[in-house]
Amino acid sequence: MAAIHLYPWLESTWQRLLQLYNSQRVPHALLISGAKGLGKANLIHAFEKLLLCQAPAEGACGTCRSCYLFEQNHHPDLRRLGEDAKTIGIDEIRELTHFLDQTSHQQGYKVVTLFQGDQLSHGSANALLKTLEEPLGKTVLLLVAEQPQNMLATLKSRCTHVHIVLPPLPVSLAWLQSNYSENDKYLQQCLALAAGSPLRAREFLDADTGNWRSALTKAILIEPKSAFDSEDIQQFIANQPREALYLFYYWVAEVTRFALQASTGYLYTGSEVKHLEHLVRKIPLKKIFTFFEYLTESIKTLSLPGTNKQLLFETLFYRWELLCSEGGSV
Ligand SMILES: [Zn+2]
Incomplete structure (x- = not known):
């Protein structure tokens, strides 16, 4: 099974997450924010896989039963909400309570990922807040947001915040150069059009x-x-x-x-x-x-x-x- 390949500009954020994991200080609620086109999902998937892995070493092993289930998109200890760009409803948040009450199937972490954490309605955010007040055991909630400033302040204050910054121009350009044969001038123009975000620049190129x-x-x-x-x-x-x-x-x-x-x-x-x-x-x-x-x-x-x-x-x-x-x- 192939390891999840991280985009080069995510390396420093990944190291920070690894550090939390290695020192057994992974918080119950982690807010991961960053602009569109920086590969937040890429980072999240790698971290979910690490949390669920049964034999991790500087990342998920890729060979254990948990890694296998993860690859098959059938891991019973993982829930993802809002991945399909649909707004997360209050009922879905309430259903989480049931999932969180169960013991983990693989004796490890249980992971809940909420994409578009900044798009939660007031009701959903409050329901989530209530969930966070309960003892969560070995559970990690990953909230993903493009605009964390739009989130309910009380919810945000419950989370450890990790922000992915826009990569410096040379890093983005080097990545585009390694993937495209177009000349540098054109690649730079696409980056400028994409407000510096390499994955959005890739959309323009593709x-x-x-x-x-x-x-x-x-x-x-x-x-x-x-x-x-x-x-x-x-x-x-x-x-x-x-x-x-x-x-x-x-x-x-x-x-x-x-x-x-x-x-x-x-x-x-x-x-x-x-x-x-x-x-x-x-x-x-x-x-x-x-x-x-x-x-x-x-x-x-x-x-x-x-x-x-x-x-x-x-x-x-x-x-x-x-x-x-x-x-x-x-
Ligand atoms: Zn594994």
Whole structure:
């Protein structure tokens, strides 16, 4: 059975968890937080497996009965809630009590993992809090959250908090380089688009949206009008509206940085520099900021149910085109 391979940037957090385990100080409730795209599930699975393993050594052995059951997704001492991105209901939390009352099947730890711990309703969070007040024996509760600040403070205060930080650029870049043959400049651009998160950058790379991206970049930097009838851009918006909007965000942020003469760490091609300079000369900085705010709002709007993506993009491009052609009467 293959060991769980951890992403390189998770190593220091893993060492911290190992330390807790080796010194027999694993708390009853552990909150593991970190931004989207850092491989939290990867780390959690490795830790669950270690906790359940019957012959661990610097990680799960991979050969004992517990490891076998874990690999088969049939471990009776493990419960995972919210893994399918569904909100965890209060009934599911109550059912946990029954699971926690049972003795462990394999005489080791019992492990409960709650993904999306920051999405718990007030009722569910309170029910969980009540569970934590009972004696738990050899049980570990793993709460996973992207935004721990949204969690009920009383629940958070019951947990030992382990936060996964964004890896430094060279670490993420090295990992992408070892997995993709694209040039460094392109990899860096994907990382910037993914706000530094390597697994989200991988999504951009895997999506194979090269043509769509060039068409959208061209429309943003050179010819906004082309956005309205470009087949590639329409496809991009229809299939990956979030990525399309992030690309827009990325370039407008670059225009802003360029205007402020701030360093971006990104190497432009000669023609990109020319177009960025042109835009900066043409549009007053204040107008760029106003548009930037509008773009940020649009990103929020996109995630609301029932949003008309097409209309959202058309309005954006209409405003951007106006800015580019008239220097901003928006
Ligand atoms: Zn094992």
